[in-house]
Amino acid sequence: MDIEPLDASFGAIVRDITLAGLNEDAFGSLYNLWLEYGLLVFPGQHLDNDSQIAFTKRFGELEFDIFELSNVRDDGSIREGSDDDMVKIIKGNMGWHHDSTYMPVQAKGAVFRADVVPSEGGETGWADMSAAFEAMNDKMRDRVEGLSAHHSLIYSQLKAGFSQKDEDSEYMGYGLDQEGAPLRPLVKVHPETGRKTLTIGRHAHAIPGLSESESNDLLDELVEFACQPPRVYHHKWTAGDAVLWDNRCLMHRACPWNMKERRIMLHSRIAGDPKTEGALAA
Numbered sequence: 349m350d351i352e353p354l355d356a357s358f359g360a361i362v363r364d365i366t367l368a369g370l371n372e373d374a375f376g377s378l379y380n381l382w383l384e385y386g387l388l389v390f391p392g393q394h395l396d397n398d399s400q401i402a403f404t405k406r407f408g409e410l411e412f413d414i415f416e417l418s419n420v421r422d423d424g425s426i427r428e429g430s431d432d433d434m435v436k437i438i439k440g441n442m443g444w445h446h447d448s449t450y451m452p453v454q455a456k457g458a459v460f461r462a463d464v465v466p467s468e469g470g471e472t473g474w475a476d477m478s479a480a481f482e483a484m485n486d487k488m489r490d491r492v493e494g495l496s497a498h499h500s501l502i503y504s505q506l507k508a509g510f511s512q513k514d515e516d517s518e519y520m521g522y523g524l525d526q527e528g529a530p531l532r533p534l535v536k537v538h539p540e541t542g543r544k545t546l547t548i549g550r551h552a553h554a555i556p557g558l559s560e561s562e563s564n565d566l567l568d569e570l571v572e573f574a575c576q577p578p579r580v581y582h583h584k585w586t587a588g589d590a591v592l593w594d595n596r597c598l599m600h601r602a603c604p605w606n607m608k609e610r611r612i613m614l615h616s617r618i619a620g621d622p623k624t625e626g627a628l629a630a
């Protein structure tokens with residue numbers, strides 16, 4: 349395989365590899381590369397659902413096997429109405445976040461592919477939360493170590509201005525039916541690399557011990573600081589591209605596009621280890 353590091357603190361583009369059908373040795377090398385870079389971009393893989401699921405399963409148990417994040421309905425019509433529940437989730441995902449921090453166990457990572465892409469926009473961005481922690485000064489580190497925040501998708505959707513319909517929703521409601529808001533330390537130790545990494549983003553709120561405004565201000569300040577070059581990368585998709593990211597140390601977000609144009613993305617989510625990705629308390 350050919351490895352081209354991104355012009356960022358993390359990430360690499362990997363060519364000359366066929367993800368479907370890697371042998372054990374090649375997979376072992378790829379796994380170590382993933383831990384080293386956090387984000388691997390594989391142009392031109394053209395996976396189908398079965399091969400994407402089979403590849404993702406090699407990284408561990410799945411939180412869910414495949415989910416279509418798309419503004420196209422099964423009948424081919426386009427979702428663009430701001431009252432469409434799927435559109436609300438897509439737009440909510442335009443805020444920086446880690447996946448499933450609002451669940452009892454946050455995700456380990458994800459495989460994501462593009463089947464249909466718009467002519468402009470619709471990029472996915474990632475931000476390196478290990479490099480962000482390492483770039484903080486001692487005062488900031490001292491301030492955040494020992495603090496925790498609650499995480500909730502209901503909270504983040506409402507804050508972004510999107511209340512979800514409960515009845516007759518076309519959206520499956522994943523995470524929206526969670527009771528409680530798991531408490532997670534702002535500073536996580538990555539279970540495989542040992543690096544300290546920030547766990548923040550749009551689902552985080554209500555830091556115990558701080559007022560609501562102090563908590564919001566600190567969390568906003570951390571995202572603002574963390575998601576700056578060289579710690580960010582935005583991928584301009586070509587249909588057939590696949591990516592693999594480590595959700596334990598990266599945040600991500602979707603970018604806007606003209607929703608009159610189709611965008612069909614397929615997401616497979618790797619489950620976290622309850623011992624290391626479990627919440628402190630519900």
Ligand SMILES: [Fe+2]
Nearest residue numbers: 441446447600
């Ligand atoms: Fe996400």
